[in-house]
Amino acid sequence: MPDLRSAVRNALPPARSDLESLVKIPSIWADPAHRDDTRRSAEAVAALARDAGAASVDIVAAPEGAPAVLAHWPGPPGTPTVLLYAHHDVQPTGGDEHWTSPPFQPTERDGRLYGRGAADDKAGVMMHLAVLRAFRELRGGPPVGVTLFIEGEEESGSPTLTQLLAEHRDRLSADVIVIADSGNPATDVPALTTSLRGLVDCTVEVRMLERPAHSGVYGGPLGDALTALCRLLATLHDDKGRVAVTGLVHNTSDAPDLDEAQFRSDAAVLDGVDLLGTGKLVERLWQQPAVAVLGVDAPRVAEAANVLLPSARAAVSLRIAPGQDPAVAQRALTEHLVAHAPWGVHVTVTPGAAAAPFELDAVGTVYDVARRTFGEAYGNAAVEVGIGGSIPFIAEFARTFPGAAVLVTGVGDPASRWHGIDESLHLGMFEKAVLAEALLLAELGESTGA
Known part of the structure; x- marks a missing residue:
């Protein structure tokens, strides 16, 4: 292990x-103007995988899908x-104008590396590759078989992931799947994420x-569609800020509660603003x-006219x-919006993206090894956490490889600001994360006699 730490x-x-x-490449697949940048990003990752000693490296994509990188390192027999x-x-x-430094010009300040993708998720890409480089230096290759899969459209909801998993199922099949797309409650406290919420989207249109x-000639007896829409949207919450859509699942948790003051600080909540909902x-x-x-189609204030x-x-x-069940939730949301339409307005609800939630019991040898190695690397015991966000591909992986x-x-x-302005990576935590994964692979190899 001292040799492994040195190699890391x-x-x-x-x-x-x-x-x-990698951060300098604006790989925004959701923006058609950056499709070539995303391909360039995949090519850069593939080159790094070859440099890390991969036996095979391919850039793969489903029709109309983003380029992903698929590489393999064989492990010792057994x-x-x-x-x-x-x-x-x-x-x-x-x-870009809201950033302290340009988003695609990586900049270090106070031990953090700032830039779009510095944390989410190019740090995850480089964490894996740093581990593989460390094992190449130490022993010529990893102590287990490794398949590296670097997706190119996660931020777009992974629309073609199902096709990729089906097409490359044999190459992606694994005994353990390590997904580096989550976070930790603190820079020195590692976490295993055991639950994630799912997601359903829709577009609701009101017509009057x-x-x-x-507005002067007809206003009074006639209302306007934007006001009607605002009244409709206001019915989604009750007076305490709880979701008012009926028929949805509500769970409880035995996890220790978060510190509200710290939560408000991390989220940059303004003084005097109440948090929504009740309970832990x-x-x-x-x-x-x-x-x-998330958005409203309406005239801009500067372009408004006196019309209904x-x-x-x-x-x-x-x-x-x-x-x-996402389908049940989508129906419940649609039924709520139609039923609560004010003043007899015509309402059309168009379903959008859907993502299944995910939950697991972190029980078994692999999870025990992870807790032990992560605790050793970080100097603090690993904790189990949930995430309020949605990562739809995790449920897809779990279904494909049960x-x-x-x-x-x-x-x-919490300070990484994923998806936000001034996204950043804590460099000290990055080092701990690389060591944690290296120790994990080493112990998984040792437990099978490698």
């Missing part, structure tokens, strides 16, 4: 350099195969008139539904609790 330390400087190179997952695509910046009408924070975040209005709008629409997102132990981990912390 040697792998970190080039991993940091390569991470910065050892398990471990699938290492991360993704190389990133979110849009949210407006066949055409715009003058961990239940509201991990085990209960949450609904949000004939129609208006909004994008609605519903996070669903573990155990919830016999595999799934470990959901990652290199984010």
Whole structure:
């Protein structure tokens, strides 16, 4: 193990350099203007995998899908195969002008590396590759069989992942799946994510008139569609901020609750603003539904005219609790919006994306090894956490490979601001994460006689 720690330390400087190179590539697959950048990002990851000693490296894609990287390192006879997952695509910046430093120009400040994708999830890509480089230096290759799968459309909801898993099922089959797309509660406390909420989206449109009408001539007896839409959207919550859609799953949790002051600070909540819902924070975040209005189609304030709008629409997102059927949740949301339409307005609900929630019991030898090695690397015991967000591909992996132990981990912390302005990676935590995964693979190999 001292030799392994030394090899990990040697792998970190080039991993940091390569991470910065990847961050400079604006691989926003969701934006058609960056499709070539996403392909360039996949090519860069494939080159890094070859440099790390992979026996085979391919860039694969489903029709109309983003490029993914699939590489393999054979292990000693009799050892398990471990699938290492991360993704190389990133979110849009949210407006470059809002960033302290340019989002695709990696910049270090106070021990953190800032840039879009620095944490989510190019750090996960480089964590895997740093581990593989360390084992190449130490023993010529990993102590177990390793398949590296780096997806290219996770931030778009993984729409073609099912096709990729079906087409490459034999090459992706593994005994253990390590998914590096989650986070830790603190930079020195490792976590195993054991539950994630699912997601259903829809677009709701309200129509009142066949055409715009003058607000002075007709206003009073006639309303406007935007006001009607606002009244409809307000019915999604009750007066305490709880989701008012009936027929949804609500769970409880035995996990220790979060510190509210720390939560408010991490989320940058303004003074005096109430939190929504009731009960423990961990239940509201991990085990209960949450609904949000993500966007509204309406005239801009600077372009507004004195007319009654004939129609208006909004994008609605519903996070669903573990155990919830997405199809049932989508019907419940649709029925609520239709039933609560004010003033007899015409309502059309168009279903959007759907993602299943995920929950597992972290019981068994692989999870025991993970807790032990992660605790050794971080200096603190690993904890089990849930995540309020949705990572749809995890449930897909679990369905496709039901016999595999799934470990959901990652290199984010509450200050990483995934998907937000000034996303960053804590470099000290990155080192711990690389060591943790290296120790995990080493012990999995030793337990089978490698």
